[in-house]
Amino acid sequence: MAMKLCVIAGDGIGQEVVPQAVRVLRQLLPQLQTVAADAGWETFQRSGNALPPVTLAAARDCGAVIFGAVSSPAHKVAGYRSPIVQLRRELGCHANLRPTLSLPGCGTPGIDLLIVRENTEDLYIGEEQSDGDTATAIKRITRVASQRVAASACQLAVAEGRRRLTIVHKANILPLTDGLFRDVARQVAADYPQLQVDELLVDTAALKLAQAPQAFDMLLASNLYGDILSDLAAAFGGGLGVAASLNLGEQAAIAEPVHGSAPDIAGQDIANPVASLLSLALLLRHWWQLPALDARLEQAVRATLAAGIRTPDLGGSAGTAGFCDAVLARL
Template structure:
């Protein structure tokens, strides 16, 4: 049944450019995807801070409906207020939860001329709970945030992580937690992940405290294969890992669920360079490649796109953040030429 649903939706993509450079990298990356999928049906929708300022909501009901209908989404970037604004909620966090995208996949790969060599790391992060549920309260002197970990969500993301590891031919998975300080919440996540591991004897499974994992990741990212973490730790560690893969400009991610998937370049809206046409589209392109591979079940097309991105970087065509002079459009033109 799930495969049938994916086939029905195979040529539909909800495009949410968002704010800032999201409006530059997403349309250019979409041109590349359309070179691979000429029959792609595109549905454009709005979300983000500008949308909130205009409509009073950062994720309009029409956008959520379009995302649900398409199943596949590309989400560019959003700006966020630096302080609490009444009525504002992060649209990408809300979208992940509404669509049930329970697993966030963050690969870090060695790309030509970018970052360190020999890295092929995947971080799988639980995507719907932990401190990200947004339940906070304050009396002005004391502020409290609720950290929620459930058995069901922990089991679901653990199963996804083990299945992805096997599908990609990986050998080792490390569970990340802080159960020595948080024995009930992080302890539950670790224990459930350990229980699920019993069904995957092909994988070597170990565990690390999150602070130790951060140290080892900073020292030798090449030593890791797959990391499985709760929401907050996975978010932080995946950005740390991105430093070794060339930075956030090339950091791709996919939010994967049973009924939807959201391709999401990790970088922010970058207001300092927005409108200049020089933003790096690599993260958007590689996120779309993940959508091709994991949602649309098109590994050959995903590999073609990834190879074209790598070949373009290797040829020296790069945006300014990677030491080049190419514009966003020029880089995507070069990728299309290689496709």
């Protein structure tokens, strides 16, 4: 079966880091077929659709996607919807994997944390209404989605040899929604006796994560809490420039560097491509089931950083393309 990758660079620095990261991936997968597609704010301004049907069709056909970054308006714009949120839901990518690793020369030593975030519901369903004086947003938690993400988290934990799973919630204040998520997650985890399962209120989890990120092994959270906590954890891994993620589903997977479009540095060849490279490494491991190639790519990135080759956000002087040249040399 042909290996295909839908390449959505998006806006801003996505148009720099994604092509460079794909160039590195081709060294590992010379048979890879790529399909370029458009999405994002610039696409919306051109076409009136931030995720055109042709892009969605290409993503479905390929199964594997890399999604760079998108700019977003600071206020409501008629017809605009977040293309990455829409793409995750359309492709059924129910679990967001956010690892935080200690990399050479950046971040806090001793961290190997994986946050698994439910990816399809919670407040992110976008059902809001307002009469001008009162605004209301719907928080939706379902048994089906909670079971699905909890099963994925437990399976990943066992596959990667992790021992402890911490369920994050706010069931003391939201006993029906967060209570359902917690209870279902515990029911699923009961089938994995090799895992030590505990739970934390989200505010306590944030405090403990800020105090001692090394103390955690794996967190399971609903959409909003997982989004916030994974960005907090990224601060200990070297920042958003190195923060990778994978949106994983049964029919598709989306590699997604976590950083934004960073328009202030776009076009200057100084954006950090590590998040894109490590997101593709996650795609190699969890979607294409090629753990040896994942290990090679991650090791090449680590060796490059260890050699002192870093982009300006990490205190170095390497450019986006130059950093990827160095990774290629180590491959």
